[in-house]
Amino acid sequence: MGFGRGKMINKFVAAALLSFGVVTMVSSTEAAQLISSYTDVEKCPIPFERDDEFIFECTGPGGVKAVLYYVEGKVEIYYDEGGRTIGTHAGIIELSTRAPRAFGQKHEWRMKKGGRKPCAAIIRVYAAEGERLVVADLSGTGGRLGLVKTNNQARALADKACR
Secondary structure, three states: OOOOHHHHHHHHHHHHHHHHHHHHHHHHHHHHOEEEEEEEHHHOOOOEEEOOEEEEEEEOHHHOEEEEEEEOOEEEEEEEEOOEEEEEOOOOEEEOOOOOOOEEEEEEEEEEOOOOOOOEEEEEEEEOOEEEEEEEEOOOOOOEEEEEOOHHHHHHHHHHHOO
C-alpha cells in the first residue's frame, strides 16, 4: 500500500515542524513589539554619597526610577514608581575587587512598543563571580528575574516579563 509507516512519520514530522515554525513566528513577532530605552548611569543624579557608599537614581520611561545602591563593595538595585517600590531584589550582590565600577554605563528599559512604562529592566554589575546582567521584572510581580552572563540571555528574560 502507498501509505507506509515511513510516510506517516514524515507527515507527523512535517506537521510538527510547521507548528514549531508558527510558534517561532509568533515569538519573533512578540519580540519585535518590544523596544529598549537607555539611561546613561553616569549622568543619573546622586542624591546620597559618603566615603564608600552612594546611590544613583536613574529615571526611565513613565517616571519609573532605578535606585542603584552601592555600599562597601556590594550593590542592591530596586525600582520605584511614584514612591512605590515595584521591583525589588532579594539579596545584595557582592562586587569583584577588580571591578572597574559598581554598575555598567547604561541602564536598559524594556517596554512594549507604544507603551508608556517599562515592563523589565537590565543593568550590568561587576559581581564577584564575574560580569553579570541583572534582569528585573517591572510588570507587576516585581523582583529579580535573573543574574545572567550575556545580553541575549538578559533580553530573553526581560522579554518574558513583558508578555
